Amino acid sequence: MRVIIAEDSVILREGLARLLGEAGLTVTGLAGDAEDLLPLVAAQRPHAVVVDIRMPPTHTDEGLRAAREIRERHPGTGVLVLSQYIETGPALDALARNPKGFGYLLKDRVADIGRLTDALGRVARGESVMDPLVVERLFRRRRVGGGLDDLTGREREVLALMAEGRSNEAITQSLGVGAKTVETHVRNVFTKLRLEPSQTDHRRVLAVLAYLRQ
Structure with a gap:
C-alpha cells in the first residue's frame, strides 16, 4: 500500500515514515504543509494519506481543509486525519457527511503501529474509522x-x-x-x-x- 504523510513536525513525520515502512507499507512522499501535500497526492495517487489537522502557516485547520480537497479531487484515495485535539468545525462536518474512505484518530491513540496500519488499510478500502473519544x-x-x-x-x-x-x-x-x-x-x-x-x-x-x- 502506498502512503503519503503530511505532518509539520519533522520528528513525527520521519518517525511515522520509518514505522510504516517497517510495517510493510510504502511511504512514497512526505509533506511539511498542506500546500506541498496537494500536488504530491495529484502526482503520486497514493492509496492513503496521513495528514495532521493543524499545519502551517496558521496551525488551525489547513490539514483538515486539505483532507477535504483530497477526498473531493481523488475519491479513490483514503484520508486518515491525526490530531492532538478533537475538532468539530465546519471542515470536519463536511468530511463526516461523506465518511467513505475517511478516518480520524487522536495522535496519542496510535502508539500501536498495528492500529495505525489497520486504520490506513480500512480508509484505503473506502471504509471509515473514528476514534472512540x-x-x-x-x-x-x-x-x-x-x-x-x-x-x-x-x-x-x-x-x-x-x-x-x-x-x-x-x-x-x-x-x-x-x-x-x-x-x-x-x-x-x-x-x-x-x-x-x-x-x-x-x-x-x-x-x-x-x-x-x-
Whole structure:
C-alpha cells in the first residue's frame, strides 16, 4: 500500500515514515504543509494519506481543509486525519457527511503501529474509522433531535463501536453478547435515528454523526 504523510513536525513525520515502512507499507512522499501535500497526492495517487489537522502557516485547520480537497479531487484515495485535539468545525462536518474512505484518530491513540496500519488499510478500502473519544464528544454535544436521546445505554455502546467501523461480528466479540442481540441493537439504532436502508455503506457511521447534518 502506498502512503503519503503530511505532518509539520519533522520528528513525527520521519518517525511515522520509518514505522510504516517497517510495517510493510510504502511511504512514497512526505509533506511539511498542506500546500506541498496537494500536488504530491495529484502526482503520486497514493492509496492513503496521513495528514495532521493543524499545519502551517496558521496551525488551525489547513490539514483538515486539505483532507477535504483530497477526498473531493481523488475519491479513490483514503484520508486518515491525526490530531492532538478533537475538532468539530465546519471542515470536519463536511468530511463526516461523506465518511467513505475517511478516518480520524487522536495522535496519542496510535502508539500501536498495528492500529495505525489497520486504520490506513480500512480508509484505503473506502471504509471509515473514528476514534472512540471523538464519538464520545459527539454524544455529549448532541442533545436534541435525531433520536440519540432515545437510545439505551447498550445501543449507545453498539453505536460507538459502529462508528469505529467495526462489523457486527467484531461488536459481538467486544461486548460478549450473541450475534442476534447485536443485530437487534443495530436495527434499533437505525430505527431511532430514522436512517433508512440505502445502496451505500455509510449509514453505520452516519448513525453517530447524524447531528452534523443540522
